[in-house]
Amino acid sequence: MSNDTPDTAAAGRRWTDGNRVALLENGEQFFPRVFEAIGEARREVIVETFILFEDKVGEQLHAALSAAARRGVKVDLMIDGFGSPSLSPGFIAGLIAAGVKVRVFDPGKRIFGQRLNVFRRMHRKIVVVDGTLAFVGGINYSADHLLDFGPKAKQDYAVELAGPIVSEIHRFVLQAIAVGGKGAGWFRRRIRAAAQDDNAPAGEAAAQFVTRDNRRHTNDIERHYLAAIRSARQRIVIANAYFFPGYRLIKELRRAARRGVDVRLILQGEPDMPIVKVAASMLYHHLLHAGVRIYEYCERPLHGKVALVDERWSTVGSSNLDPLSLSLNLEANVILRDRGFNQTLWERLDALMQNSCRQIEASDLDEWSGWRLVRSFVIFHVLRWYPSWVGWLPRHAPKLKPLDTALHQGGGATRTDAA
Missing domain, CATH: 3.30.870.10 (Endonuclease Chain A)
Incomplete structure (x- = not known):
């Protein structure tokens, strides 16, 4: 078995x-x-x-x-x-x-x-x-x-x-x-x-x-994120160490920001692996132009996997928002509905944004170019389809x-x- x-x-x-x-x-x-x-x-x-x-x-x-x-x-x-x-x-x-x-x-x-x-x-x-x-x-x-x-x-x-x-x-x-x-x-x-x-x-x-597993619960954690983001009316704060999610999650974050939700991402500014920042930064244009606010945590490596939506919904766990966690690894998160816990998490993350992060502005990004447009097109389609093709990676029985x-x-x- x-x-x-x-x-x-x-x-x-x-x-x-x-x-x-x-x-x-x-x-x-x-x-x-x-x-x-x-x-x-x-x-x-x-x-x-x-x-x-x-x-x-x-x-x-x-x-x-x-x-x-x-x-x-x-x-x-x-x-x-x-x-x-x-x-x-x-x-x-x-x-x-x-x-x-x-x-x-x-x-x-x-x-x-x-x-x-x-x-x-x-x-x-x-x-x-x-x-x-x-x-x-x-x-x-x-x-x-x-x-x-x-x-x-x-x-x-x-x-x-x-x-x-x-x-x-x-x-x-x-x-x-x-x-x-x-x-x-x-x-x-x-x-x-x-x-x-x-x-x-x-x-x-x-x-x-x-x-999340590789049999019956292949996308449960992602589905909970998507449902919470779609229901958001006031704020979304996601602090995630390895951020390179699929197309659907990016799309819902952009939609939430465009309907007036205060959407904030706390990502690595001093990553333990340089490729982490490079991968996440490729998404910055798409997110910022939709109104998503991005903060890079610069004090030391960010390893957290937490999020909150509005005043009650929160999650804490092991799942990053990247291909490994969303499509390959065995993960476990707790989803919570509790105003007191949500407020505590908000205060901790707000303090992080205020005191230990650098907010990324559109002016900080490189200007659009032909190469950037091509790269953006490729990234868009990789994000859109990776849940399908990632299944071709080694699937031995652990x-x-x-x-x-x-x-x-x-x-x-x-x-x-x-x-």
Whole structure:
């Protein structure tokens, strides 16, 4: 069986009321809360992450998971084979010795020193503790999510959730780690138990847990974005690290701006990969001329994947708005309807625009030329059709490998920037 997705009918299908949600900005807020929650776990901890590096943050996660496992908590850790390719044998062995079940999504062997498992990554970042508390967002377990990392420290966001939505997330991650793994009967019992365990209301927010995979939910996250943009009447703010969306999303942003909606994009001004800024800037003429306002975040690399529409709708998650996230990767976002959370996110993003961004004006762009017109025409049609042709990229059946030996032979972590 392919491990593209757990077949979870609940994921992204309906609004769930009665949830408590808190915004966590950067590693300074995210890591302490996650490690505290793991430290208080009594029954179960499940962690999915794209990147786990063997640095001070990775060591803290290692210590927290190991301590939980030693006191009898069921601990499951899933990492991506491309995003976390070079953890040392000692690091993995220490987790396993403590009782942590470690699985790697799509482990790939290097050929001539190159990793070939580039496409269809497990890009989600999820934590579920005791089936009652969840964390979802874009923050990986690496020191470059902390300000003391320096100029390359990343700006990013996650949410902490309690309430009925956590039950849906819990069932999803249980099915995710069960697919392709050993002990299927044991996991089925855990999944059946979770199916009967609905959390009591904990707050006022309505929420949906929305995933993207390569089987049944190929465009769910994009559809939620499109529906929210079409319904916008006052404002749209999208902060996204890797922005090169499809034709439909660009078209709806332009339409919204032309009908008077205050449409703002916060994009990378100091990108971790130069091609990111080049790709996004190719769209600037189309967006600015329709009235979309563009802000480049220039303090350090932007890694966030968040958005808000009007006064209630918000989303936080792992999905970028680029071909990898929208057409290839396994992603997870939380969609929220809550005025208080929306206002908090707006205040954080507004502060970013006011204090740390450069607004791009039409006068900043190069004049139109014959070459620019040709390039614009090509880009337009690439955007329009890439959801169709991207399906031709490698479509192997990714594997989920339980580890009882070292993940890789060799030394320290290798950085993966597009995360």
